[in-house]
Amino acid sequence: MDFCRGYVIVSPFLMKEVEVISFDAEGTLVTPEFSEAIWHETIPAIYAHRTGLDIVRARETVFEEYASVGEQRLEWYDINYWFSRLDLGSAERAIDQCLPRIGYYPEVMQVLSSLGERYRLIVASCTPHEFLRFLLADTEHHFVRVFSSVSDYRQLKSPAFYRSICKEMGVTPDRALHVGDNWQLDFVTSREAGLHALYLDRSGRTDHQSITDLTELERHLI
Ligand SMILES: [Mg+2]
Structure with missing residues (x-):
């Protein structure tokens, strides 16, 4: 899907309107x-x-x-x-x-604490709740909602899923930002639904259109 890399990351100016930050779980908050x-x-x-x-x-x-x-x-x-x-x-x-064996990436706790003071934080994952409740046990107090596309909507993450969770949160998609490590399901698909999106590439192999860890989120939210 390299042709999709032509997307331009939304500017910090537009991000000022963000009220809800949505995180993928596995590969984003939780290690594999x-x-x-x-x-x-x-x-x-x-x-x-x-x-x-x-x-x-x-x-x-x-x-x-x-x-x-x-x-x-x-x-x-x-x-x-x-x-x-x-x-x-x-x-x-x-x-x-x-x-x-459950573990979080090193920056996760600090980033969630910091962002949680200014934004409503949610999880939007394909992982079923029967795993998420264990995977997120030590972080769930940071999240106002945890959505599983598979458990709650019987689908993988789709534009309809992202629109539904925005509706549940009482915001229009342009007031939400999603971040995740799957180029298609997290970045391309959430943008299709009208959300702001950041692609997390922890390998650091991609260009300036991605972030390499969650501490960089705040740079995009100024
Ligand atoms: Mg993931």
Whole structure:
């Protein structure tokens, strides 16, 4: 989607009107370790135990199953679907086991505290609530609402989803800013809905149209 990089970041002047700041969760606030632990380690390990396959073969098989569904389908995000499909029993123990792996990026707490004094903060994520409630447990007091496109609207993040959450928040889209690490779902799609948007590229590989960590948000909000 490189052609989309022609978008121009909205100017700080326009950002003065922002009342609501919306954050993606995974890859934006929360590091990938918990998800990787669940999907890449724990599920293959339980599958290996159940089937008697060695862990390498079990992981290959499970990854093939993931790929056969693909991240455009809602089932991709549904842990209970996967535990049922792979006949793994209950997901609760696996989730519990991975909870110590939940972590936030270093700047997150300070940025949320600071921005929370001036803006209403929300989360807009594809991740289902059954994960979000764990992932956001230590930060949820900063957010006035947590929206899951999959749990609440049965869809991935779409322009309609972004418009709906703005409506829920009682603002027009141009009074909201969304930030996230998925170029298409966070940046392009929220802009299509009329929100201000910032693309978070923690690798720092892209140009001035992105931010590399959340401390840079404030620079765009002056
Ligand atoms: Mg993300």
